[in-house]
Amino acid sequence: MTTTTAAPPGGRAARAAAPSARATGPSTSGRRRLAPWGFLAPAIVLFVLFLALPIGYALYLSFRTEKVSGLGLGSGSRTEVWAGLSNYAAALGDPEFLASVGRVALYGVIVVPTMLGLALLFALLLDSRRARARTFSRTSIFLPYAVPAVISSLLWGFLYLPGVSPFYDLFERFGWDVPSLFDGDLVMFAVANIAVWGGTGFNMIVIYTALKSVPSELYEAAELDGASQVAVALRIKIPIVTPSIIMTAVFSMIATLQVFAEPTTLRPLSNAISTTWTPLMKVYRDAFTRGDLYSAAATSVIIALATFVLSFGFLRLVQSRAFASEK
Amino acid sequence: MRLTTGTRIAALAAATALLASACSGGGDDAGSDDGGSAAGPVELTFWTWTPNMEKVVDLWNSEHPDITVTVNKQDGGDPAITKLLTAIKAGSGAPDIMQAEYQKIPQLVSSDALADLAGSLGDDVAGQFTDGVWDAVTLGSDAVYAVPQDSGPMQFYYRADIFEKLGIDVPTTWDEYADAARKVHEADPKAYLGTFSANDAGWFSGITQQAGASWYGIDGDAWSVDIDSEATTKVAEYWGGLVEEGVIDNKPMYTPEWNAGLNDGTQVGWLSAIWAPGVLAGNAADTAGKWEMAPMPQWDADAPATGAWGGSATAVTSQSEHPEQAAEFITWLNTDPEAVQALVDETGIYPADVPASTEALTDPPEFFSNQPDFYEVAAQTAQTVQPFTYGPNINVAYSAYNDEFAKATKAKTADAFVDAVDAMQQITLDDLKNQGFNVSE
Incomplete structure (x- = not known):
């Protein structure tokens, strides 16, 4: 008995003594100071190479431009020069860019509340005690998230085209004259629908997971007080999962600002989607159709800043309410 | 939604640029293995x-x-x-x-x-x-x-069987084309003789080329931009009129819907180029033998012309x-x-x-x-391709076409089509000047 209890302290002391003995020399103490940097190095190198440097280079490019001389034919007719803030001024003064920002704002107003509302509703339904076939329902609601945006846009695109869509075939049989979603302003809903279809499942899982961690004592207490399922949902579940809802809202807002794949895939199918329909599409057009990396970099910086300001602004706005309990 | 952060957009745009320029130092060793030597x-x-x-x-x-x-x-x-x-x-x-x-x-x-x-x-x-x-x-x-x-000399491709059924003669002028378009649409409200696509700038420049337009020119050591010429405006007004009247479709080409139209006979004609047989064979294989090709409808029947x-x-x-x-x-x-x-x-x-x-x-x-005379007719039309000069920022002119004519086809008026041409001229000219090209006005 005594030997077994005495052994651990002895062992611990021996282990503790070893490193301090080793740390006596000057070279080893230097090595010790460097050790954490060694462990951090891979992360730092990757961060600098693939995030900090590219951002820095984009910033640099955004202040540069290319000038052509004469007819611009032959070698040496193009030179890169400093542009000051002219790329930024051009982007912010471009009515196409402002219109694309307006479109994305409207798109966000449609998509974010609809998607999160549906996600919350589905999560609450799945969590309610009367829910049946939970795993199946959860999987089928989540499944669209696993479909890449390009594929889902193609699928929906075919369904939107009156000439090939089975829906329009049905509408016609009923004698309904449903306008094409690809004409005029309705195209906004065509794109928003794809985002809602694809994103609801993911957000539902996030909220549902939060619901699962609610201690069951709360429900028992509520039941004793005679609360209905609806009252439990409104008074207990929703307040408790509010931080999750806020997180999904921030992610959804960022995704909204970055909408690109859906409208780009639908563009060849519709006259109503311009090459600058969203801000990122303008970046793409400037960089790759017009070959103007400088304007594209300036617009990218503006979008990144706007995303930053919007996300943190929103967080600050709701933080006091949502995370009050954690302070 | 996708889990990306705002900074990554900038990073992506920049990373592309970085890759582009970071490699520039290594240009010298590019071809050294594949035979700078004579052996x-x-x-x-x-x-x-x-x-x-x-x-x-x-x-x-x-x-x-x-x-x-x-x-x-x-x-x-x-x-x-x-x-x-x-x-x-x-x-x-x-x-x-x-x-x-x-x-x-x-x-x-x-x-x-x-x-x-x-x-x-x-x-x-x-x-x-x-x-x-x-x-x-x-x-x-x-x-x-x-x-x-x-x-790619342009010709007019049409469903000979439908033309015969409706008693329509092959149009030789644009006036006759408009009449034919009306007849086709009257006979079947779902059918159109053609479509005006805001997605195909090359097609539009081809039909303006036929009318005598040349979007750019070189005067000495300066470029000129001439998109809003009389010829282009005339073409835009003509097509805007047909779209406004509703006798010409205005959906893009090369969509599943357009393919379906070629197959089921609701797209009765196509103003296309010499490579059209390949596209038709691929998209509407079942209609083989029903199509024929004729020279483009003309603005001036005495001076046959076409675009490319x-x-x-x-x-x-x-x-x-x-x-x-x-x-x-x-x-x-x-x-x-x-x-x-x-x-x-x-x-x-x-x-x-x-x-x-x-x-x-x-x-x-x-x-x-x-x-049987397909290539004889083609050779004749190829002789009548009008001169046309492309400029160094045709990519800008083309994307301006996409955006401006997207608006015009939404408005569906001849005036909007003419406005679109004016906007294209302005955007293209501004870009050329902005880049520093010598431009004469």
Whole structure:
């Protein structure tokens, strides 16, 4: 008995003594100071190479431009020069860019509340005690998230085209004259629908997971007080999962600002989607159709800043309410 | 929604740029392994998107063991140009030989992407081509930036069976075309004689070319932009009128819906170019034998004219280490009778080389076997292609076409179509000035 209890302290002391003995020399103490940097190095190198440097280079490019001389034919007719803030001024003064920002704002107003509302509703339904076939329902609601945006846009695109869509075939049989979603302003809903279809499942899982961690004592207490399922949902579940809802809202807002794949895939199918329909599409057009990396970099910086300001602004706005309990 | 952060957009845009410029220091070692020395065969790479081009290149390789050409397949005209321009900026990575559509040549020359072949080509090469096509590869200068491969003279393709059923004569003027469009739409409210697509700028420039437009010009050492000329405005007003009247469709081409229309007879005609049989055979195989081709409807029946849609040339890039050998290959590819015959048989193009193509093109394409004189009519129309100058920012003009005509087709009025042309002129001119080109007004 005594030997077994005495052994651990002895062992611990021996282990503790070893490193301090080793740390006596000057070279080893230097090595010790460097050790954490060694462990951090891979992360730092990757961060600098693939995030900090590219951002820095984009910033640099955004202040540069290319000038052509004469007819611009032959070698040496193009030179890169400093542009000051002219790329930024051009982007912010471009009515196409402002219109694309307006479109994305409207798109966000449609998509974010609809998607999160549906996600919350589905999560609450799945969590309610009367829910049946939970795993199946959860999987089928989540499944669209696993479909890449390009594929889902193609699928929906075919369904939107009156000439090939089975829906329009049905509408016609009923004698309904449903306008094409690809004409005029309705195209906004065509794109928003794809985002809602694809994103609801993911957000539902996030909220549902939060619901699962609610201690069951709360429900028992509520039941004793005679609360209905609806009252439990409104008074207990929703307040408790509010931080999750806020997180999904921030992610959804960022995704909204970055909408690109859906409208780009639908563009060849519709006259109503311009090459600058969203801000990122303008970046793409400037960089790759017009070959103007400088304007594209300036617009990218503006979008990144706007995303930053919007996300943190929103967080600050709701933080006091949502995370009050954690302070 | 996708889990990305705001900073990553900037990073992505910048990373692309970084890759482009970070490699620029390494340009010198690019071609060092594939034979700066005289020993061993010269190896050339060839970027092209023409299907089956490798079979034609195999012919060359079997006859020329000292110059080996490797085909590298590209997605299409636009992506290939984007890749090439990126490689040019990066200083390495470009192929030796590049397929380039005629309208892209000024932009490529302006980006210093193409080698001047004037000294490497034989004296007889120019004589093989029509003046309009040759101008497109010289830009009217003493330099030669490419050898023409195929051309895309425009014609009118129509469903002969439906025309017969409705008792419509093949329109020879645009007035008759409008009447035919009305009749087709009257007989079946779902059917249209054609569509005005805001997505196909090349198609629009082709039909304005027929009317006598030339969107750019060179006056001495300055460019001029002439998109809002009388000719372009006339064409825009005409099509805007038809769209406003509702007798012409305004959906884009090359959509599943348009394909379905070609199949089920609701797209009764198509103003297209010589390569149309291939597209029709691919998209509406069941309608074989029902289509016929005629010259374009005319503005002036006494002076038949047409435009061009598509067509490309073969160029040598400025990064090639072996421009002489590359020039030898592209001359063979586009002017040697055996090679041109192989191009016709294997790739189905309409060769730009006049003597060789007359010899190679005898039987009509299989899809048009009901029209034995197909290539005779085609050859006649090819003679009437109007001169047209493309400018160094045609990409800007084309994307302005997409955006401005998208608005116009939404408004569906002739006035909006004319406004779209004015906006295109302004956007293109502003961009040219902004980039610093000498521009005369």
